[in-house]
Amino acid sequence: MSDPIIxxxxxxVPSERAVAFAADEAARYERALTVVHAVEKWPFDIPARHRPRRGEVADARGRPGAGRTPSASPAPGSRR
Structure with a gap:
């Protein structure tokens, strides 16, 4: 058995062209095709898809619910 084309x-756009070329070569030579996709590690200390609930505020480190909601209390020195 032949080695796969990887x-x-x-x-x-260039990688799409490379995948198309590799697919053609794999079909032409009757070889398996393996497409590899890698991503960088998420650099933040919060889930990538987290969305705060309505009225929820994150603290400075991005932790949901640790901050105050805007209506909880006025900022020091501000009038309401």
Missing amino acids: VGADGS
Whole structure:
């Protein structure tokens, strides 16, 4: 059995062309095609898809619910 053709993809136009070329080569030579996609580790200390609930405020470190809601109390020196 032949080794597979392996191609990397990152969603860019050049990588789409590379995947198309690799697919053609795999079909032409009757070889398996493996498409590899890698992503960087999420650099933040919060879930990538977290959305605060209505009225919820995150603290400075991005932790949901740790801050105050805007209506909880006025800022020092402000009038309501």
